[in-house]
Amino acid sequence: MEQHELNKLRWHCTRRALLELDITLGRFLDNGFNNLNETQVKTFIDLVAMEDHDLWALISGKVEATDPLESEVIVAIRKH
């Protein structure tokens, strides 16, 4: 990813409606994002585009992801 694309992604991760997502997504960008493969990066970008309550429900485990790829990335986010 180009630097400006990464900057934009960081903005979309850390200027959320919910504080919980600002923290978890920001932390993941700093510590886990670089370990994602190309397909996982695309999935992560799709997840970031979700509504805040829906995304937080997945990350906090209130709802389980049905798509295996999504599930993989959610597990990675939770680890950081």
Added chain:
Amino acid sequence: MSIPVHKYDVVIVGAGGSGLRAALQVAEAGLKTAVLSKVFPTRSHTVAAQGGVAAPLGNVNEDHWMWHMYDTVKGSDWLGDQDAIEFMVRKATECVVELEHYGMPFDRLDNGKIYQRPFGGHSQNFGEKPVNRSCAAADRTGHAMLHAMYQRNVRANTQFFVEWMALDLIRDDSGAVVGVTALDMETGEISIFHARAVIFATGGAGRIYASSTNAFINTGDGMGMAVRAGIPLEDMEFWQFHPTGVAGAGVLITEGVRGEGGILRNCDGERFMERYAPNLKDLASRDIVSRAMATEIKEGRGCGPNKDYVLLDITHLQPETIMKRLPGIREIAIEFAGVDPIKKPIPVVPTCHYQMGGIPTNYRGEVVVPQNGEPSVPVQGFYAAGECACASVHGANRLGTNSLLDLLVFGKSAGESVVEAIKDGKLPMRPLPEHAADSSLARVNRIDSASSGESMHEVRAAMQRVMQAHAGVFRFGEDMKKGVKEILEVAERVKNVATKDKSKVFNMARVEALELENLIEVAKATMISAENRKESRGAHVRDDAPDTPEHPNGRDDANWLKHTLWFGSDNHIEYKPVQLKPLTAPSVELKTRTY
């Protein structure tokens, strides 16, 4: 340098609840309307509001706007303006019904009417017993509200400028507001938005504190811009706190944890609430628990390397109880505190939640300032609504579910005032002053060209530490004096912030440096106003203004029943009277606030 100029009838800054409601009012009247927002509208912090919106519909049990008014005045500890409060509660039903017609999926009763639930501080018959007054859409009220209003705005042809950050107000020589400057984050370019009227709906500034429930976006941009344009801020000493936010993160731990047997402990492992509230202990009211926690920390019995938090212990509960009765708490503790609460206690601290003060307005949403001996003279072309504004309906403390009501009623009212003034020919398109964008360009250029200086992150953290330590939930005279000195020192450091990233496109470092320039104005306003108010009232509680027979709850109406106005140019304070006379109702007479 030629700056692009966009011309609109009305420019609204902020696309949360009040911004969208204001935009709808002006766009549906056929005015050319622009909304600027740092984020997509449905990512605004209004989404986080879960409790509901207060309205005396009386769908579950009998209710009346005068009861709602009484509760709000009492909640405000009599600092709320009673004309604005009457206006708000009398408009509540209309605003909720409108939302329903926009498609808001309110929870319903079997008979099809909107379901209402009880909420703290709301009562029947002037404090007699609880009333069901909150209208909600499951636990996503704010989210559903924003969606309903965004769709409606799209229908009304409101033009959204998403990922644009407003930088400064533009005022002409007469003081009238004629537009704003704004930064397009996608290109890094600065433009002028020239308009007949500007409405600020930029939300709160909870990020001035180290521990805040507010999302990162709440950086007080509207207040920073207002201060730089010479507008004072009102009642900034009043902030609502929640007792148990995760230390270092701010994410809330529900009060249900103490209800299920959670115990607060200091660094000695002592159950300190036994000393402060021998009967109720950890189940004492929010205020008492918060003050006890702050006192423990202040007296050196906090935990951790900096002794700046206490522990919420549920390790004595059965794991099954925790999982069953407190769903989600274990995940929050693991995620944000890094501890499994089944094995270890959770670090917690009183956490900033909501700002009662803001840009001074009247109930028409007009921004008002003192002029020639008059306390509240409207600024031509300038309006504000929602958490960034101070109407003042929340006074010294806000009732739950009145914040969503505030943003609906005053967003609409600001929009109506603009429509009416334009219709009456009172808001012509005034010419832009020469060099309208100069001060914004200078600010951005300074950040861009600084080759060395202080780190934004370090200076912001320093500001947050000062505010948390000296203007927290329980305030100490000497600490606040120290806090004023320290926050002014931090403000000097803000002027010297430099960023490494000099790129144009989505330069987050530059945006964060600009946000910090807004935050620091709010921090100064808060610290100086807090030190100045020598009584306890509502959410402003001082150790040296205790509960006495002469001054119950530490409140001193003889000297302090007045609004604070802080001026950023030289940090001086003026006062304006509280409006004790409602529009039509009898005044809610002063008395001691007890629940």
